[in-house]
Amino acid sequence: MISTSGYFHVKWTDEYLMWNKDQYNGTTELYLPQDDIWKPDLVLANSYKSFTGMGYPNLNMALNSSGYVQWVPNQVLESTCSVNIRYFPFDEQTCVLKINAWSYSSDDVQLSIANEGIDLTGYSTNSQWDLLSTHARVLDIPDESAVEFELHLKRRASFYVLNIIAPVLLLSLLGPFAFVLPADSGERSGYAVTMFLSLAVFLTIIASELPKNSEQVSYISVYLISMTACNTVILAISLAQVRLVKRDAAREPVGPYLRCLYRLYARLRCAFSDEPTRRLNVVHVSDAKTKERTRRETNNTYLPWPEVMNALDFLMFWLFIIITVICTVVLYLVAFFKV
Numbered sequence: 001m002i003s004t005s006g007y008f009h010v011k012w013t014d015e016y017l018m019w020n021k022d023q024y025n026g027t028t029e030l031y032l033p034q035d036d037i038w039k040p041d042l043v044l045a046n047s048y049k050s051f052t053g054m055g056y057p058n059l060n061m062a063l064n065s066s067g068y069v070q071w072v073p074n075q076v077l078e079s080t081c082s083v084n085i086r087y088f089p090f091d092e093q094t095c096v097l098k099i100n101a102w103s104y105s106s107d108d109v110q111l112s113i114a115n116e117g118i119d120l121t122g123y124s125t126n127s128q129w130d131l132l133s134t135h136a137r138v139l140d141i142p143d144e145s146a147v148e149f150e151l152h153l154k155r156r157a158s159f160y161v162l163n164i165i166a167p168v169l170l171l172s173l174l175g176p177f178a179f180v181l182p183a184d185s186g187e188r189s190g191y192a193v194t195m196f197l198s199l200a201v202f203l204t205i206i207a208s209e210l211p212k213n214s215e216q217v218s219y220i221s222v223y224l225i226s227m228t229a230c231n232t233v234i235l236a237i238s239l240a241q242v243r244l245v246k247r248d249a250a251r252e253p254v255g256p257y258l259r260c261l262y263r264l265y266a267r268l269r270c271a272f273s274d275e276p277t278r279r280l281n282v283v284h285v286s287d288a289k290t291k292e293r294t295r296r297e298t299n300n301t302y303l304p305w306p307e308v309m310n311a312l313d314f315l316m317f318w319l320f321i322i323i324t325v326i327c328t329v330v331l332y333l334v335a336f337f338k339v
Helices: 157-180 185-209 219-244 254-271 287-300 305-337
Strands: 002-007 010-012 031-034 043-045 058-062 066-071 076-081 092-101 129-141 146-153
Touching: 010 031, 076 092, 092 129, 157 185, 157 219, 157 305, 185 219, 219 305, 254 305
Parallel strands: none
Antiparallel strands: 002 076, 010 066, 031 058, 043 092, 058 066, 092 146, 129 146
8 A cells, every 4th residue: 555645726717608808897817615515536446445536625726717627636545556575675566546537438528638747846755755757647437527537656775774684694604603613612502592492583574564465576685585494404403413523433433424525615715724733743744644644544443523513613604604694695686676
C-alpha cells in the first residue's frame, strides 16, 4: 500500500450552466458546493480501502458564465502497489494511481490529461523515498474512461546501511574468529552461539521491514540466511572440537579424514612460511625432503589430537573467511549494479 496526498485540477464545460451576465448584474463567476451541480464521480480504481468519490460536500467549485467549471478536490489516496523487494534496501518501485469516472462509460465522459507528468510544485520530500519521475497517460479501455498516474520511487538506503547492513557485515566477518579461540575453551561455543543469535535478530528485523505478501525474495535475506547457516556449521564444529581435543591419541587414534586435513595444513604452512615449523624439526632442506618428512610425520600412528584441532582451526578459519568475503562481494555486486 502507498499513501499519496495531492489534489486534482479538473475542468470541463457544462452547456446547461451558461448564462448572460448582462441579465444578472454583470455576474460572471459563481462558487457553488460540489454537490449542488453535476460533476464526474472520479474514484481511485486501485484503492486499498473503499471506492469513495473525490472531494467533500463543502468543497466549492468555480463556475463562470460560459459554463466553464473548475473543481480542485484534494485527497489522500491509499492505493495498492505491487513491490519488488529483491534489491532491498536499494530497490526502486513503480506505483500507479488509476482514476476513472465510476458511473459513466467512455461514451458519456472522456477523461484527458493536460501534460504527461504530475505537477510537483507543492511536492514535499519523503524521509523514506525519493521521487525519481512521474508519468501520466490516458488508458485505452473499452467502455471505460480512465487515466493513470505513475510514480517512480527509489528507497533511501542510508538508514538501512548504517543500522542493519553494516552491522550484519561486521558480524559475518567476526563469525570465523571463533576458530582463533582455543579448542578446549568453553568460550568458543559461547562465542559461536552469540554470533548465531545476533544474525537471527537482524534477520527478524529485516523480515519486519519487508512486505509480507511479496512474491520475490530479498537478496539481503538470502545473505543473512547464508551467514546464519555458516555460523551454524561453525557452532557445530566448535562443539565437536571441544570433545575431540580431549581424546587420547594412544587409545583413540586420529582417523584418515582428519589426517588428510592435517596433511593439507602442514603443506600449506610449509608453502606460506619462510621458516620451517617447529613441529617438523626441519632446517634448510630441499622441498622434496620437506614433503617426505611431512608425509612420514602425518602418517605416523601417533598424532596428538590437539595438533589436529589446531590444524582444523587454521583450515576452517580461512575457509569461512573466504566464504564470507565471496558472499559479501556477490551481495554488493547484485545490490548496487542490479546484476
